[in-house]
Amino acid sequence: AQRVTQPEKLLSVFKGAPVELKCNYSYSGSPELFWYVQYSRQRLQLLLRHISRESIKGFTADLNKGETSFHLKKPFAQEEDSAMYYCALRLYGGSQGNLIFGKGTKLSVKP
Amino acid sequence: DTGVSQDPRHKITKRGQNVTFRCDPISEHNRLYWYRQTLGQGPEFLTYFQNEAQLEKSRLLSDRFSAERPKGSFSTLEIQRTEQGDSAMYLCASSFDSGLAGVSYEQYFGPGTRLTVT
Numbered sequence: 676a677q678r679v680t681q682p683e684k685l686l687s688v689f690k691g692a693p694v695e696l697k698c699n700y701s702y703s704g705s706p707e708l709f710w711y712v713q714y715s716r717q718r719l720q721l722l723l724r725h726i727s728r729e730s731i732k733g734f735t736a737d738l739n740k741g742e743t744s745f746h747l748k749k750p751f752a753q754e755e756d757s758a759m760y761y762c763a764l765r766l767y768g769g770s771q772g773n774l775i776f777g778k779g780t781k782l783s784v785k786p
Numbered sequence: 787d788t789g790v791s792q793d794p795r796h797k798i799t800k801r802g803q804n805v806t807f808r809c810d811p812i813s814e815h816n817r818l819y820w821y822r823q824t825l826g827q828g829p830e831f832l833t834y835f836q837n838e839a840q841l842e843k844s845r846l847l848s849d850r851f852s853a854e855r856p857k858g859s860f861s862t863l864e865i866q867r868t869e870q871g872d873s874a875m876y877l878c879a880s881s882f883d884s885g886l887a888g889v890s891y892e893q894y895f896g897p898g899t900r901l902t903v904t
Contacts, residue, residue, distance in 0.1 A: 720895065
């Protein structure tokens with residue numbers, strides 16, 4: 676069965692420090708991987724997806740099929756990055772399109 | 787268009803009562819998804835619609851749950867005979883699917899309906 680694992684419930688860093696939020700998935704086929712973010716009192720929104728290969732708000736994520744990982748990284752964390760981050764998987768080209776989410780990691784960036 | 791909207795935002799009900807939630811997707815979106823999120827968990831897929839057709843239901847969707855999208859626009863999710871375990875945030879998301887193989891589109895989420903069953 677497909678599964679997304681985010682091993683850290685909480686990650687606390689100081690402003691300006693590098694941050695890496697870990698995500699591992701289990702799926703034998705070709706997955707689509709996403710990072711969603713939820714800021715305080717806001718709705719869940721897409722941060723980035725692996726097929727776009729883009730950097731959003733300084734965040735990047737590389738799909739590593741060998742390690743089945745899609746870790747989210749930012750070299751210098753900002754206080755406004757504090758939020759809940761969810762890694763999600765979708766079966767590539769699957770007709771369903773529904774997302775499988777991890778349990779999420781709460782990122783806290785201290786001043 | 788202000789995005790996906792859900793109504794009500796909060797619902798408190800007594801065990802055994804029926805509740806109905808509404809989701810209005812982004813107007814041109816043909817796909818609509820329902821997810822459930824409990825404390826400390828990520829959203830879990832419940833069901834989805836392509837236009838008015840309900841194409842998949844998760845095993846999480848017990849017989850007490852029913853969803854409709856009668857005209858391919860808004861959707862309703864009804865829970866009959868609510869139980870305390872139904873307490874959760876119910877999220878709706880919508881996207882546009884062109885039907886082209888290998889092309890995926892972003893799912894836009896609503897603010898959710900928080901259900902508390904007492």
